[in-house]
Each structure stands twice: as C-alpha cells, then as structure tokens.
Amino acid sequence: MLEIKNLVKKYGMVTAVNNFNLVVKKGSIYGFVGPNGAGKTTTMKIMAGLLPATSGTIRIDGFDVTEQSKLLKQKIGYMPDFFGVYDDLKVMEYMDFYAGTYYIPYKERPALINSLLEIVDLAHKKDAYVDSLSRGMKQRLCLSRSLVHDPDLLILDEPASGLDPRARVEMKEILKQLQTMGKTIIISSHILPELAEICTEIGIIDHGKLAAEGTVQEIMRRLEKNRILQMKPLKHMDKLCQVLQEQPNIVDIMESTDYVEFAFNGTDEEASRLLANIISAEIPILSFKEKEGNLEEIFMRVTGGDEK
Amino acid sequence: MMMNPVLRREMRTSLRNWRVFGAIMLYVLFVAGGAGIFLYVNMFESYNYGFDPRNMVYLYAILCAMQMGLVLITTPALAAGSISGERERQTLDLLLVTKMSQFSIVIGKLVSSMGLILLMVIATLPIFAVVFYFGGVTLPALLGMIGFILLTACMAGSISIFFSCIFKRTVISIVMVYLVIGGLCFGTLLATALYYTSYWNLYQKDPGLIVPILLLVGNPGVGFFSVIDGQLGTNFVETVFRIYGTQNGWTNWVVKNYWVVNAAANVAIICFFLAMATYFVNPIKGKRK
Ligand SMILES: Nc1ncnc2c1ncn2[C@@H]1O[C@H](COP(=O)(O)OP(=O)(O)OP(=O)(O)O)[C@@H](O)[C@H]1O
Ligand SMILES: [Mg+2]
Numbered sequence: 001m002l003e004i005k006n007l008v009k010k011y012g013m014v015t016a017v018n019n020f021n022l023v024v025k026k027g028s029i030y031g032f033v034g035p036n037g038a039g040k041t042t043t044m045k046i047m048a049g050l051l052p053a054t055s056g057t058i059r060i061d062g063f064d065v066t067e068q069s070k071l072l073k074q075k076i077g078y079m080p081d082f083f084g085v086y087d088d089l090k091v092m093e094y095m096d097f098y099a100g101t102y103y104i105p106y107k108e109r110p111a112l113i114n115s116l117l118e119i120v121d122l123a124h125k126k127d128a129y130v131d132s133l134s135r136g137m138k139q140r141l142c143l144s145r146s147l148v149h150d151p152d153l154l155i156l157d158e159p160a161s162g163l164d165p166r167a168r169v170e171m172k173e174i175l176k177q178l179q180t181m182g183k184t185i186i187i188s189s190h191i192l193p194e195l196a197e198i199c200t201e202i203g204i205i206d207h208g209k210l211a212a213e214g215t216v217q218e219i220m221r222r223l224e225k226n227r228i229l230q231m232k233p234l235k236h237m238d239k240l241c242q243v244l245q246e247q248p249n250i251v252d253i254m255e256s257t258d259y260v261e262f263a264f265n266g267t268d269e270e271a272s273r274l275l276a277n278i279i280s281a282e283i284p285i286l287s288f289k290e291k292e293g294n295l296e297e298i299f300m301r302v303t304g305g306d307e308k
Numbered sequence: 309m310m311m312n313p314v315l316r317r318e319m320r321t322s323l324r325n326w327r328v329f330g331a332i333m334l335y336v337l338f339v340a341g342g343a344g345i346f347l348y349v350n351m352f353e354s355y356n357y358g359f360d361p362r363n364m365v366y367l368y369a370i371l372c373a374m375q376m377g378l379v380l381i382t383t384p385a386l387a388a389g390s391i392s393g394e395r396e397r398q399t400l401d402l403l404l405v406t407k408m409s410q411f412s413i414v415i416g417k418l419v420s421s422m423g424l425i426l427l428m429v430i431a432t433l434p435i436f437a438v439v440f441y442f443g444g445v446t447l448p449a450l451l452g453m454i455g456f457i458l459l460t461a462c463m464a465g466s467i468s469i470f471f472s473c474i475f476k477r478t479v480i481s482i483v484m485v486y487l488v489i490g491g492l493c494f495g496t497l498l499a500t501a502l503y504y505t506s507y508w509n510l511y512q513k514d515p516g517l518i519v520p521i522l523l524l525v526g527n528p529g530v531g532f533f534s535v536i537d538g539q540l541g542t543n544f545v546e547t548v549f550r551i552y553g554t555q556n557g558w559t560n561w562v563v564k565n566y567w568v569v570n571a572a573a574n575v576a577i578i579c580f581f582l583a584m585a586t587y588f589v590n591p592i593k594g595k596r597k
Binding site for chain 1: 321
C-alpha cells in the first residue's frame, strides 16, 4: 500500500526527517508515536503532497507521490493536526464544498454527505453552522471531510488531540469502523497506550527516524521488559525496601517519603508474583502500579531494549 | 458542467455576509455623492450662465473616473486576502489536498472577487440614468467603459492574488498590492516626466514617443483617459504625448488608440500574475528530479 524509502526533509539546518523508511500494508492501522518535534507531522505532510521532500521516495500502490499528484489526491484522505473551518457555512454546505473540490456530481452529494455524517455521528448537526460546533465535532467533521472521495489511505495527524476521554473513545470507534470498510489508516499521536488499543502496527519515531517498529504485541512485550513500578505501603517502608532487594528482576530501587519506585524487567506474571511475595512478608500495600511514563521514558525503554 | 467550487462557496458566503452588502452600499454612496456634488455645482452655475446639457458628458466622465478609482482601491482589499486568508484560517492545506488544480483555485478566487466588483458597478448603474436622460453618451459606450474598468479590476485582482500567494500575512499582501498599483498609476507618470527632463538636460531636444508609450503601457489612468477620448472626442492622451515629440505612422495610431495597447498590456499582466500565482500556491513547486 504505502512504501517510504530513505525519506529526508531538511528545513535549512534542521533535519526534521532523517532517512525514514516505512512499509504499511493494506488494511492496517499504523500508529506513528513520537515526542514533540519527532517529525510525525512533517512526514505526513510529505505523504499528503503538501511539502516537498529533500530526498527519498514515497510510493502509494507503486506510484510516486511527487509524480502522480492527480492520482494520489484520489487515493489519500488527509486530516491535518491543526485546521480551520469557514465560519459562514453550515455543516451540509461545508461538506458540499469539499465534495465539489473532488468534483463529485451535484446529484450524488446529498446521499453521500448524509452517509458520511452518519459515520461520524453528526447527522443531527446538518443545519448547524460549522463555527458553532464543539472542538470534538469539528474534528469529526474534518474526518468525514477527508472521506468524501472514498480514499483508500487515510492520513490522520493527531485526530484525537484536544478531545475529552469520551470523545476519544468515539473517535476510536469511528476509526475501527473505517478499518472494517477496508481503509488503510495512518494515525499519529504522542500517547502510546491510546494508539495501542486500535492500531495493528506501531512505529516509534524520534529525531526523524523510525526508532522501533512492530505489532502492538511486540512493542508491548518490549515495554514489559523494563518498566518502572511504583509501590505505596501503608507502613514499614524500610522493611519493604529490604524485601524488594531480595526479589528477582528488580534494579534501581528509589525510595521516596511514602512510596518506592523501581525498575522491573519481568513479565506480568512475575510482577504479580512479586506482589504476592511482599504481601506474604506482611507488609501492608496501599497501591501497586506501573508508573505512567511520558513518551520520552517509554521511548528510552524501547530503544534501551534494542541495545541489549 | 460544474461550477468552480471555490467560486460557489465564496458566492454563498459573501451573499450571506452583511459586510459585503455594506461595502456595496458605501460604494454606491460614494459614486452617488460625486454625482450629487457635480449636479449641485452645475445648477448653481446655471443661475448665472444658463443650464447647458452638454455639461452632462462631463458628469459621465467624472462618474466613470470615480468608478475606476474606487475599483482600483476596492479590488486589493477584496482579493489580496484570498489565499493568505485561507492560510491564516488554516483551511489552505485542506484545499490543496483536494483534486482542484492550483489554477482552478486561483481562478475561483479571482472570479469571485471580480463578481463582487461587478455587483458594485452594476449597483451604480441607476446613477448613470441621469447622464442618459440628457443624452450625449450611448449605452454601448457605457458598456465599453465598464468592460475596460472590469479588465483593469481583473489586472489589479490578479496582482493581489499573486501577492496573497507569496506572503503569509494578508496585511502585507494588501500593502504590497497598493504599492504596485500606486506605482503603476503614479510611479510610471513620474518616471516619464523624469525621462523627459533628463533627456532635455542631456540632448536639448524632444525625446520621442517610444519610451513614454512603453512606460505608460500599464497605467490604468492613461488607459482610462484614452477611452474617454475615444468616447467624448477629447484629446487628453494625445496632448500629453505631443510633449514628447511628433507622432507619425504607427506611433500616431498607438497614441490615438492607446486604450487598445493598454488593454492588451492588462491582459498580459493578468496572464503573467495568474501563472505566477498558480506556481506559488503549489506547495511542492521546487519539484526535484
Ligand atoms: N516550517 C518549519 N520550518 C522549520 N522547521 C520546522 C518547520 N516545521 C517543522 N519544523 C521542525 O521539524 C521538526 C519536526 O517537526 P514536526 O512538526 O514534524 O514534529 P511532530 O512529530 O509532528 O511534533 P508534534 O508532536 O509536536 O506535532 C521539528 O524540529 C520542528 O522544529
Ligand atoms: Mg505534529
């Protein structure tokens, strides 16, 4: 479906994308994860034909993006990370305008637009002014806009950013539905767990390079190898640390006033066994959880795992 | 046959926008005010010298000149934000990924701003009824004049859209368009005058017609007066050119029909800037091979 080879993008001195290689198979949902400035948006813009690459090739179904722009515009649906709307248009007219930009005949438009609005659950807002929609609704509207020409490949740049948890769930449902419709989807985010739920494959991008890649299970297994766990005892902090030191798979114990953090490189089963051991040592435990890492940490762990 | 989607959307929203309506009203008020002042002064004089209907052709000239001036002022305000405005509103990328070609986008923008200009000009037509009432100007002449004004507006519009493509901020592109139009209207006049004086200082003889003909070729004012000359039998343009030397052969024809040359130059300017705009609105222009 999509094949990126040796893609390089330089903004003057800054190298935003540095020798990027990627293959996305038809029907998959591919997640781009990476910290701010990793080059996700840049890569996606180049794919959508909105930025020239410094070098390298992007092929979609075997066609070079830069040479077959007409054909590619048909194949790609793009949703940018930031976008605006025309304030004097109603939802129906907004969709009609974009249907027009893809030269869809007038008489086919109402049915098409209705079915698209149905998918993103905005059918009831047909006659509202676009400007009056909430952020989440605008995001969904923009997604349905990118579907008007029935593209095979959707490039969605952080479609869930700025949405509340409920809206995120809705967005995920919509994406799953699109996948069942046979679309290939590339989606970016800087929150890994969010992508993990819907993606079939994940690529971790940092400094314009694909740092790690694989199915969700593969990535998760690697993450498991080296995670930070947090344990909060009711009392007996000293005893807890002592017991922890005797346990397998534990490195780097850090003691704080009311909790302990440690790096753990065992599996989930080993983690639960660890907890059982501590409880049987008669230390009262209030909480035991994985420390919510930001992407930087997750990323460090993933690449750290690579080196071993 | 499908209507240009950008044009369709712009028409829809601008007819909904009260500011557009306000601008048209303001425009009509300006022209009507000009006509009013002229008539008032004329009535006043008619007490002393008697009313002369032949003066009404001057009203025609004044009304047309006002239209020309207003159109040159209004067009940049309408068109210079057409692309940069989309960029500022973050809708440009969404437009560029669609199947619309860059050229269709540019043309859609140009035609929609020209549509508004046309609407303004049509709204002032009732004022011209006064002129027709007294006779002296024919309807075809008026239509020809409007055609020339619209062509000039188109020229200003395509320059506006070009700047709108290359500058990120609308404000800057508006300023740039006014500078260029100001240069075309007054800068070229100044340049011809300077040419004349410096030539005289150097050679102590008339410089000839070719350089001023070329320098003024894109000047909307000179073109306008040439149209007026053709319609009312006046000799404004010829008088100016005579300063530079005697006309003979082809220069004679050019000076007498300067508006034709001017219109051709406008067409050339339009084509050039539209092509440039189409090139610059393309995000992946520096296509590598
Ligand atoms: N127009 C530009 N001019 C110069 N540098 C740019 C430009 N756009 C992006 N960059 C640089 O390119 C790099 C990659 O940016 P990009 O927007 O692709 O990151 P991202 O992964 O999308 O980040 P985010 O998570 O913040 O959206 C950054 O270092 C950024 O500073
Ligand atoms: Mg981004």
